[in-house]
Structure formats: C-alpha cells, structure tokens
Amino acid sequence: MAHTYHELKEMTVAQLREIAKDMTHEAVKGATQMNKDHLLKGLCTALNIEMHEHHEVVGIDKAAIKIKIRTLRKKRDEILATKERKELSGVLRQIHALKRTIRRATV
Known part of the structure; x- marks a missing residue:
C-alpha cells in the first residue's frame, strides 16, 4: 500500500x-x-517518500511578482540610505501586499 x-x-x-x-x-x-x-x-x-509537502502557487505569475518585490527592496534600500523617509511606508506596504498575494495563491 x-x-x-x-x-x-x-x-x-x-x-x-x-x-x-x-x-x-x-x-x-x-x-x-x-x-x-x-x-x-x-x-x-x-x-522513498519525501519528508516535506510540496506547495504550489496557482493562478498567478510568481516570477513576475518576485521581480517586483526585488525592485521594491532596492527602492527601500535607497530610501533608507537617504534621510527622506516619506515614501518608505508605501514601499513597505507594497512589498507586504505582494508577499501576501503569493502566500494566498499557495496550495
């Protein structure tokens, strides 16, 4: 069996x-x-069974979202390097929202 x-x-x-x-x-x-x-x-x-369950992302383009996250992280780092932090919270919220999109699409 x-x-x-x-x-x-x-x-x-x-x-x-x-x-x-x-x-x-x-x-x-x-x-x-x-x-x-x-x-x-x-x-x-x-x-010969793998020790972890595989999760798949369904219905979205995960690679494209990850690219957006990487660009937003670069933008976040640039904002942190300067003293101007007005845009920081918006960028952090975008990163968070994209990560949640990936998690919600995981089956």
Whole structure:
C-alpha cells in the first residue's frame, strides 16, 4: 500500500510501528523503540517518500511578482540610505501586499 507523507504524519505511533514491523530496511530497525519523529523519518526513507509537502502557487505569475518585490527592496534600500523617509511606508506596504498575494495563491 502506497503512503504519502501527510498520511504517515497523521497516524499514531502504534500505527507507524505496525507498518514498520514488516519492513527489513535499515532505517526502520529498532522501530519499537523509536519515537514518532524518528519513526516517521525512517519510514519515509524506507518507502522513498519525501519528508516535506510540496506547495504550489496557482493562478498567478510568481516570477513576475518576485521581480517586483526585488525592485521594491532596492527602492527601500535607497530610501533608507537617504534621510527622506516619506515614501518608505508605501514601499513597505507594497512589498507586504505582494508577499501576501503569493502566500494566498499557495496550495
């Protein structure tokens, strides 16, 4: 039975040990003595599952937004180098808004 990282993460230690007891992989040896973090890592190694979940950005052009953020950061640094800071809050708000746009589009 194929498992995903998310499924394994939601299981209890007893369930993970039940899966590990039938395996002969080196990473799950001594599974009865492992805590959940070590057992989860060993099972992912034994089953060739990646240890993190992948998030994808859907519906926006992430690269274009990141370019805008970089240009705004340069502008922010220029403003900080001078004593004129009237525009600083506007630039910081724009950077924040663009970052939130990316986070909201992440699935």
